Amino acid sequence: MDDELPSVAGALIRNPVPGDHPRVLAAMDRWWAGSGGKERALVLPRFYFQHFTGGSELVEHDGTVIAFLIGFLSQSRPGESYVHFSGVSPDYRGRGIAQHLYTRFFAYSVRNGRSVVRAVTPAGNAGSYAFHTGIGFVAEPGPAELDGRPYQPDYDGPGFDRVTFLRRLDDLTA
Numbered sequence: 001m002d003d004e005l006p007s008v009a010g011a012l013i014r015n016p017v018p019g020d021h022p023r024v025l026a027a028m029d030r031w032w033a034g035s036g037g038k039e040r041a042l043v044l045p046r047f048y049f050q051h052f053t054g055g056s057e058l059v060e061h062d063g064t065v066i067a068f069l070i071g072f073l074s075q076s077r078p079g080e081s082y083v084h085f086s087g088v089s090p091d092y093r094g095r096g097i098a099q100h101l102y103t104r105f106f107a108y109s110v111r112n113g114r115s116v117v118r119a120v121t122p123a124g125n126a127g128s129y130a131f132h133t134g135i136g137f138v139a140e141p142g143p144a145e146l147d148g149r150p151y152q153p154d155y156d157g158p159g160f161d162r163v164t165f166l167r168r169l170d171d172l173t174a
């Protein structure tokens with residue numbers, strides 16, 4: 001059954017299904033119109049909505065997607081899970097929605113025996129950096145720094161510099 005999102009009356013949280021893929025891409029196009037919506041959509045191929053749905057969630061309000069988190073349990077590292085991408089509609093930011101989705105993903109990770117959550121973000125994304133560190137992620141030390149944010153040059157390929165984060169879940173397992 002869908003869960004309610006506490007901060008927005010009538011908004012419901014559920015795992016995504018393949019039919020949500022075009023709706024999420026369309027939402028991203030709207031949210032980031034003129035500032036890379038199409039490019040960001042490339043990070044979300046349909047397979048995430050087919051094969052990575054157990055830990056991923058989206059939020060709908062009045063029939064519209066307003067937020068999502070795509071994450072999964074690592075296949076290769078039995079103690080870890082990974083958040084691939086998350087987004088909140090600009091109209092709904094600052095209400096703790098992303099924090100709520102991450103908190104649910106942390107709980108899902110703990111239930112499945114994970115003790116660390118990992119995530120990465122572009123080195124230039126100061127807002128994402130503030131968000132991640134604000135909810136308990138730590139940036140791993142890097143050989144380079146931008147405005148005080150350590151990052152790994154060329155982490156995702158030439159020119160794709162990334163901050164690599166980890167969030168230990170000890171506070172949730174104790």
Ligand SMILES: CC(C)(COP(=O)(O)OP(=O)(O)OC[C@H]1O[C@@H](n2cnc3c(N)ncnc32)[C@H](O)[C@@H]1OP(=O)(O)O)[C@@H](O)C(=O)NCCC(=O)NCCS
Pocket residue numbers: 084085086087088089092093094095096097098099100121125126127128130131132134135
């Ligand atoms: C980053 C993002 C997901 C945050 O969503 P949100 O629902 O507005 O975040 P929340 O309201 O849950 O914020 C949680 C905390 O992070 C802080 N925070 C969130 N966005 C922030 C920003 N841009 N700058 C500074 N702090 C920020 C909030 O102030 C809050 O801290 P508080 O509890 O001390 O008040 C949203 O801004 C977004 O979709 N950005 C574009 C996509 C992106 O960068 N995704 C993340 C990487 S995949």
